[in-house]
Amino acid sequence: MSAICIVGGSGYVGLGYATALAELGHEVVALDVAADRVAALNEGHSPIFEPGLEELLRRGLGSGRLRFTTDADDAIPGRAFVFLCVGTPALSNGETDMRQVRSAAITIGQRLRPNQRTIVVNKSTMPIGSADLVTQLLAEHVRDGAEVAVVANPEFLREGAALHDIFHPDRIVLGASDRQAAEAVAALYAPLGAPVLITDRRSAEMVKYAANAFLATKISFINEVAQVCEALGADVLTVAEGIGADPRIGPRFLQAGLGFGGSCFPKDVGALAHMADAAGLHPQLLRAVLDINLDLRRRFVAKAERSLDGLDGRTIAVWGLAFKEDTDDLRESPALDVIGGLLERGAVVRAYDPAAMAKAARLMPAVTMAADPYAAAGGADAILIVTPWKEFAGVDFGRIAGVMRGDLILDGRNLLDPEAVTGAGLRYAGVGRGRTGAVPSAILSGAPVVSRD
């Protein structure tokens, strides 16, 4: 079993790996600059909402194999592996802010013991060439005799399923200039039984960006198809099923709706486009993926405005605030733009989310937070479904019809059974769900078609 330090150990990725590696039997010290989070973590309280995380945290603390500290002199010297899990946020031009990585690399370099070999594992999503940068910073700061290798080891965790993804990875990608270092890191993951790809460092770093960019592209693709479906009378759910049955395409990440948010896809697609630009290239597909994604939010507000004959003075219930279900994370959430668009057109917004309301109340003081979906719907002219929480599909729409002022449900995630809604006397509109079989005759005769939204 190995001695491991996790730098950035109270963050999303760092905390996941700290608890998981302790569970696998390693001795883990998680280092973080946030003293309040470190104190809470040592008490067994997770600052992050993630299924199963707090339980694993408590088990790790109880086993004596996991602890948290703010003291780098305590955490770093003598560890065989140091995982870099610090934040790599985006600057406004899409470039990655590397300040935390640089400062962590210097902190690590200064504390490596002479006559010892340490492997630094880059987990944070960092631009191509970052392992070289970290190697250089370490070399500039290590004392004589300390030996260090840097391995690029991107993570593929989904929020809300992070622990599942850590314990059941599809693949482990390791980029190294030193095969032995890559094999030592592979040995840490051996109990998980996943295929391991050992490659050069830049290719490993690129795998992460390309994976996220491809998934984001799939989402923007189906959203563009959804718009065409809606205009021409086809049903995007059927189309997604029809194309997803082809194993070359696959059924996942073909849910049309309000597109992607979160801390990863928008940031990583933007960063990849920025890197391509900086290399003198023209990343037009990546730019289109981002454009389509943001357009969805504007179009959704426009659809509400059209359907209600104006938004000024209307009361709108927004169901769902988090960027996806099973998380309280609001970063880049479509809800923020949708609500912003509603408010600036004069609507009164009442929102409900099972997990994200405390955070949302601080960000959006003009929005009233409701105790449940029914309270949000009370007196509303329309309900807009923005996040696909399962709870919304189980709502009693007869009761909803009784409390609303209007009768419109705009389902931005195609979550509901339209018949359950219309059966309660309400109007339903999903995304890309045109009248099946109704190809406008204008198309057939070659006349111009005007989009219906």
Ligand code: UGA
């Ligand atoms: C994503 C990737 O899925 C992970 O593999 C990766 O490790 C992670 O980013 C990261 O870079 O750290 P995450 O952002 O947690 O994970 O969320 P996803 O489940 O991928 O969903 C992203 C967004 O796409 C959500 O807003 C979701 O609602 C949306 N989405 C997803 C769709 O609109 N349609 C779909 O078919 C699927």
